[in-house]
Amino acid sequence: MPGDTTPWTVIGLLSGTSCDAVDAAVGEFRFAPADGGGGEEEIVLRPRGLHTEPYPAGLREELMGVLPPARVTLEDVCRLDTALGRFFGTVAAGAVAGLPDGRADLVASHGQTVHHWVEGPRARGTLQLGGAAWIAEATGLPVVSDFRTRDIARGGQGAPLAAVLDELLLLDGSTGRGALNLGGIANLTTRDAHGAVIAYDLGPANALIDAVAAEASGGAERMDTDGARAARGRVDGVLLAELLAEPYYRLPPPKSTGKELFHAGYLRDRTAGRPVAADDLAATVTELTAELVAAACRGHGLTELVVSGGGVRNPVLMDRVRAAAAGTRVVGSEEHGLPAQAKEGYLFALLGFLTVHGLAGSVPSATGATVPSVLGSVTPGAGPLRLPGPRARRPVRLRIEN
Template identity: 60%
Template sequence: MSGTSFDGIDAAVAEFDLVGTELSCRPLGLLSRGLSDELRSRIAAVLPPQRTDIAEVCRLDTELGRLFGEVAAEAINTYGDVDLVVSPGQTVFHWVSDGHALGTLQLGAAAWIAEATGTPVLSDLRTRDIARGGQGAPLAPMLDSLLLLEDDVRRGVLNLGGIANLTVRDDDHRVIGYDLGPASALIDLAVSRATGGVERMDTDGVRADRGVVDHELLCRLLDEPYYRTDPPKSTGKELFDADYLSAKVGDHDLGLDDLVGTLTELTAALVGDACSRWQLEELVVSGGGVRNPTMMRRIAALAGTTVVRTSEDFGIPAQAKECYLMALLGFLSWYGLPGTIASATGASSLLGSFTPGARPLQLPAPPPQPPTRLIMRG
């Protein structure tokens, strides 16, 4: 897994067992590898509003595929053989127009992973959902609904990556999932731009903690039409890019710490509004943003009566949740089961494309019933 912040690669290994409609997941281990500054810069250079060429896209697709293969092979050598590797790839463009997702592009050619591991690979997880009329994102609602959402508790599940996404149940108990808006995306842009790339993020939320929120700028940031549209919806760095940030800041004269503090407050305000909208009693948070104490503190402050928890309380390390999500989606695709929920992305879809490993691909028959509950086991 390499997320929208592209600060590193995480690989999680899990064992699944389906008995009736109860699916258990036993985490076997997690390892992480950082991305070099040079590679991170090259990924950033192909993202909008930057212009690139197809040769560089080809090079990145290959180099990321080889790197993903190395990390997958290391995970297998460390934790044992697996039946399937799932690689969602590095998102470089998510094409949304007038609220409709029209296409998506993730880099990291799966053939390199299959060659490095000899194991089948599931990749390109989002395209099929878009082809069926869905948003292709977020994919988290499947895991959230099976593991964390309960009918007797009004609970929401928040992931804080480059983009924040939320999963809830509505009054009719339908699973609703959507991209809320930026989490670290604009913060990382502001820090990297102001420091010439010497710093790439607000480490430990130190700058936001020192900064003073500029409420005029905050109101300008909150006046974004995307926030007023109803789910299902998805967004990404295609909207929240460097040009967007420059246009919002305009000739506003404020220091980096105050800008980062205001951008952190933006995320907290979006989360607080969502807690109020969905009348949440609890909010379970995961993702890299959990390591930002200033952001977590401001979310808790603006969440009102909503109790803020982390996914650690439910047996999933905050940094590893997206990895285990992808493992779950791989299990479902392996058994011919949908990985998206129509009330969340807009479609119910069997996800991904399989690349065979060292042997011909043989998929098992689908189970009589799909899982209705996920349990994490120690």
């Protein structure tokens, strides 16, 4: 393990709710004195690149086959946990091999969420697959995994965990900026009128858009590439109004959701008896996401929205977000030093770095937990596990050093 002031090279592994690929974000992290003295520290991150591997077709089919609302066996879950762990290990090892010195210190793996158990306003449990031991075997490195469970055990949602990175990097004390991630689910981080950090899942983003493309193409399309279907279609105003009436949207934060609610069957149920052309359905669910984002911008009085996640690659979705949220400046996270596609990978790299230093990675005002938590479980690598001593104080900011 590196010493107290030596940079750590951390691999942040992420497979999101769109289930299209595994991202390995590589970053160097170190502590440094914060400006202003007083003994405060900041974390300095030097991004070292993003390594992405699409899922092999067979493995993705196996993964999609266990996602809600599918019924599965424990054998299915066991086999998939092993297969994902092996694939994550291959991706992490490839990311390490691609470094000039061929070495890293830690892997932080989110795993693949297959179920997020929510009842009304409470999260009851969560399950991410991708056994950490396989990653440790493939890389020889210690692995931090299972980031969400501890927060749920303390009364939180276990999501969105992006609040800690957003607070340290983007929310500089003002109440006018928000951070939006457009993954399978859209989530937002900002400050409330009292300056407290809040974060919550707005609702679907790519989850329903991807579902429309997959259903319309018989599974040949994983997503609405470049928003082509939405661009050809017309928004069905009646259906949009029905979708916006979803009770989840009226729940106060903190709150979280996932494909347990927003999946292809959800759309089939709401279009039963009145078929909607696939391209019109794509346009409608794209507009749904834009309307949810715009409503949040208005509700929080946001003047700037910093956007990341796979949804930024959909120009139609981004155009609709900008139009619906007119009056809010919409920018990519690149403007603040992190590539939009890699931001979540760096989030989990940061969380792993915090964990091994005994620092909390959760923000209770965002997740709803009673107290902050050091997140995750640590699996040893090839050698004995030696962790540094815990830091005395929480860092006050994250600074990007390119």
